[in-house]
Amino acid sequence: MKISKEEVEHVASLARLEFSPAEIETFASQLSSILEYVEKLGELDLAGVEPTAHVHEIVNAFRDDVVTPGLTNEEALMNAPYPEDGCYRVAKVIEGE
Amino acid sequence: MSSELTLKKGHELRALLDGGEVSSVEVARAFLDRIDEIDSKINAFLTVTADLALEQAEAADKRIREGRVKPLTGIPVGLKDLLVTKGVRTTCASRILENFIPPYDGTVVAKLREAGAVFPGKLNMDEFAMGSSNENSAFGPVKNPWDLERVPGGSSGGSAASVAACEVPLALGSDTGGSIREPASFCGIVGVKPTYGRVSRYGLIAFASSLDQIGPMTRDVKDAALVLDAICGHDPKDSTSIMKEATDFAGALSGDIKGVRIGVPKEYFVEGLDPEIERAVKDAIAKLEELGAEVKEVSLPHTEYAVAVYYLLATAEASSNLARFDSVRYTTRVDGSDLIDTYKKTRAAGFGEEVKRRIMLGTYALSAGYYDAYYRRAQRVRTLIARDFAEAFKEVDVICSPTVASVAFKHGEKTSDPLEMYLSDIFTIPLNLAGLPGLSLPCGFSGEGMPIGLQMMAGPFREEVLLKTAYAFEEATDFSRVPGL
Amino acid sequence: MKWELVVGLEVHAQLLTDTKIFCGCSTSFGAPPNTHVCPVCLGLPGALPVLNRKVVDFAIKVGLATNCTVARMSRFARKNYFYPDLPKGYQISQFELPILEHGYLGVLDDGGAPKDIGITRIHMEEDAGKLVHPETPGADYSHVDLNRACVPLLEIVSEPDIRSTGEALQYVKKLREILVYLGVCDGNMNEGSMRIDANISVRPEGQEEFGTRAEIKNVNSFKSLEQAIIYEQNRQIDLIEDGGKVVQETRLFDADRGITLGMRSKEEAHDYRYFPDPDLLPLVIEDEWVEAARDTLPELPDAKRSRFRSQYSLPDHDADLLCQSIDMADFFEEIVTLHDDPKAASNWIMGYVLRDMSKDELHSVKDAPITPSHIAGMLDLIKAGVISSKIAKDVFDAMWATGKEAKVIVEEKGLTQISDTSEIEGIVDEVLAANPDEVAGYRGGKTKLMGFFVGQVMKASRGKANPGLVNQLLKSKLEG
């Protein structure tokens, strides 16, 4: 499985990462060799084998619909890079027209 | 007295504290002095919380005077820096969390606080627990106390090194693909990876949610049992944690392993295994037989696929788990030309290379058109690997193998080839995929004097037989040593 | 060419639980920003979700009321995308295995024939937070408020079975009514408790294959839904007839201008990278749970309407109005239990109760100052001839204003109808004596003047004279 530079760029954009052209090169080659390696899973006959999402066969964990104490506004914002008016300030999101 | 105190194990300190021979404050001071004295050599600590430790030690002394003692009251416990600690910086060894001060405690941390444990600080690690050598920390690599040229293993390298170097008697690590066992092996200590669901993950900054598990890293098996008793148990805040009765692993360490059935997986003794390690592990198995265990060969036929499965599942989960580090609420921020650019610049500057590599791989594995070929196929092979263990554990109680195929390697030796680094986890990864408990304990030394680890694995929730077997071996041998730093 | 409209709707309904879907924070509205938050809904590192059981209870009820199959096993999945109102960088939703599938709701097509609108699936998910754009002119930033993050939603996805605005409106109204009946959603569209995305396409009539669709977001009222469909239908038809092509895209509805707009920023095609959320366990719903939920289902709107028509012999219009909410239907039925005249009860509700509720901006009749016993007591007095219907209107107003029972008001104000013949006779004589010209006119054949005499008598008695008696006495005196 060879992964192209364009694919690396697309994946980087999906993952909100940014790379230099040199890094893109390196990633393309490293990811290609890792993906080549994982191709070995294709050797196996998986007919009738169910995927495992959870190792233990447990189901249904719930909580009751009861309010529990959370964080104060100060605690919520204590690590924020740009707190303002009790909120997290971010650059404007472009939407619509 | 103070330097001798740091040579004590947790249960020995317990006896001294209970006997009134030392105070918790004296113990805390001794270990803080030791950290002060040697940590510049090994870089195991990212944050030292001396004030907090002394405050907790004073409270512990009060509890001891009042007779409200729990097994860890007054004993220092080092915390891997992916365990969320209220009011104490928690970085995951990443630039992106460089200034993150959590407003809450994770469940395990809360349990330890409640038990009166003392927190001397937060321990170095591979960034976001991604690595096998601790060379991926944004705050510098950790050195192996046995040989400063060598890596301590990873990702819980700071935890392993700090315990080996007697900076703390006890530490917590986390294990996603071997991150407790491999550094324990490299540093010559005991590290236990509990059954998935045994210990709450609430407050453990996730790498791969379906694999991560917190566990003890200690100088001997008894301490490991004590710590495990203190941290395990069902947590309503973690849906994947399992309802089980209260444990008494420490009380079950009888030393008697007559009739315990030991399995030796043939797939773990293959080409590439360091002969010194093979010999040490085989000697250890012979020792267990001598102690009354029954030994037989078992097969785990899908072992060779484990690394491929792991690097697809773990990176896919990680790519999603690390999406929350986005410049809005608690990370560092690098402003860009617009919102998306800010995201990209923040994440590009905040994450290290290995983290970005794994996010890329995981994003790719989940992306449209590849999900079935990669992620789902890996989940199906995961089923086969879990079945291998289920079959084997019908025949035996404990499976013994090397923890790692080599002893600790030199800094920089494997950093150029990520795949080679990934492959070094081949013996530890399968257990995480199967969600089973395992441990590593010292079983010998290489010709160059580096520790060798013996891995023991057991069926689900069978930590008791695991610890009992390890304890018997430890009692009968003398591999638990302290490096001369 | 004749064009056929094809619409599928995705309705997001916010559930009326006390706490969020995956944490114990309150869901109540109106708190200062970022005060109903915790490590889980802020997406702090290390925090984990735990499912609110009530959300599942609510979902099962909705499924039963919309004829869905409840999945024995369903799963939560992560929908991965970056947005500042989405704290974790993914939304916990359901993807491959939703809790509910294969439902339908009945509507009438434009020709009046019954048809079913299929419901493909209904799944549970968490809401995102809110982005507040400051009013400062030229502000190039937004504020993120996460109070709403993690509030439970049901996403109800219809089949593309809708062929007209009429069907679309009926479908959403029915759905809304069911959610409100079940008490799982307040149905308040302008507060965002119900949000609609419409997938709209057109195709030449008779063509089997669907046209390319546009997804219209931000449709937040019935009127908007109607406008959005009509606008988008015309836009697409015009586009195609001018030789253009409809592109598959997301468009926003601009309620002020009644038009849909393409998004300016052309984001890369969505690739949500769904996968099962490893932090949550599979959800298994055994039959007993479904049956227990079924036992708690209220009578649903359609069933109630048809019962009202048959049991109380009410016209469709009355039954529809009364059954718009359970509270109102119950209010009506309680009146009827106390005073067995369904049509009278219905008339008073439709004429006066609804009028005053709207005047006072009351959402539920439960909040009204009067109870069924007020109305029943008033109807008793009318029936017994103690007050006239005309007086009753004043009594109603007084009840609404003071909350006092009709009887008390009638006594306090001395509104009791005069049915004493001699007393009325005296008034009639006075009126006739005071208006000799009109008396002469009447006797000369202008019988229409009767109304004038009745009015004068009623006025003189301050409305209290029994109108029947007044008529009778006037007639005999004028003609006898």
Ligand SMILES: [Zn+2]
């Ligand atoms: Zn919350």
